[in-house]
């Protein structure tokens with residue numbers, strides 16, 4: 001029996017593959033390497049001592065996916081594969097709808113035809129938009145996302161809920177807040193292509209000298225230091241939550257399960273707090289300048305994680321500084337690979 005991990009060589013996927021292997025699961029990865037590198041597979045093997053099955057193809061190619069399901073006894077799927085750049089999704093909406101939804105539907109067709117249950121979906125806190133009340137619970141009303149990327153996540157959730165109800169299957173929608181950090185070995189981490197959009201990769205590239213200065217997008221928000229607040233969750237903690245969510249689905253005696261969990265640290269940090277924590281953790285300087293607000297940014301978002309704590313017996317406990325230390329170790333590993 002095996003678990004299909006799509007996008008398993010990507011940032012969150014690779015960390016989750018390690019946790020699955022460490023928990024005794026057989027892992028089958030499908031990843032087209034559109035936003036990842038082959039050396040990650042070797043590094044997973046170095047960390048775990050096991051080589052997962054790996055198929056490098058685009059999940060939109062249904063006939064190749066069928067062959068994977070023929071070759072392995074798949075008992076569940078964690079579906080990370082998606083395009084995730086918010087800005088790009090506005091410029092290439094059709095590509096985003098196609099990649100994020102066709103891939104999902106192709107896997108669900110295989111699940112439907114073969115009677116497989118246990119599907120975990122990478123959703124996002126973006127489905128809440130700017131919530132009225134903090135912290136954000138799973139019952140906080142959803143808002144129509146501003147970005148095409150966000151819409152693909154909300155549509156994905158709806159498709160999966162319909163799938164679970166109609167065919168009596170088990171699904172889990174995991175709404176990640178802001179994943180950061182890297183594997184403690186320094187051998188897995190985020191690989192931003194081009195200029196990073198996300199805060200921590202930009203901070204790292206500034207600290208290492210690739211970028212001259214960090215642009216802080218606004219310090220006139222209604223927060224203590226004027227910069228926006230997010231819930232930064234350590235990626236290894238996030239990866240472990242997937243194993244718990246999968247176990248919960250597999251162990252459930254119910255035929256139909258629709259789980260929804262917020263996955264965050266349950267604590268908000270401002271942009272300036274992250275920059276300071278990075279400087280302290282790694283004893284480096286991050287030059288920055290204050291710039292106008294970035295379009296579409298919200299003021300504050302952090303998670304109420306009591307449901308995940310109660311039902312998944314999981315909690316993110318890694319302090320911000322520690323996860324920022326692992327991020328820096330990863331950046332140095334990347335530097336050493338390029339020289």
Ligand code: NAD
Pocket residue numbers: 006007008009010011012013030031032033034035036057058059060079080081082083084099103122123124125176177178179191
């Ligand atoms: P990532 O880009 O590092 O990983 C995604 C992987 O999927 C990549 O390795 C890519 O090559 C692969 N992929 C993409 N399209 C594919 C296709 N058609 N066929 C096969 N492989 C394909 O992204 P990540 O940060 O690890 O995110 C994983 C998931 O979590 C995504 O669904 C993303 O939307 C979601 N998510 C990410 C964040 C975040 O901040 N990183 C936050 C919330 C949700």
Ligand code: WQD
Pocket residue numbers: 084086123124125126150177178197198199200202214215216217218227228229230271294297
């Ligand atoms: C965090 C904070 C920026 C970069 C995005 C997606 C969302 C979800 C998580 C996938 C904000 C500030 C950033 C920089 C800065 N992803 N910042 N200078 O905006 O919470 O959400 O990632 O589902 O969908 O939109 O994360 O890391 O981009 O920004 O000042 O160079 O850092 O303004 O306040 P965000 P982020």
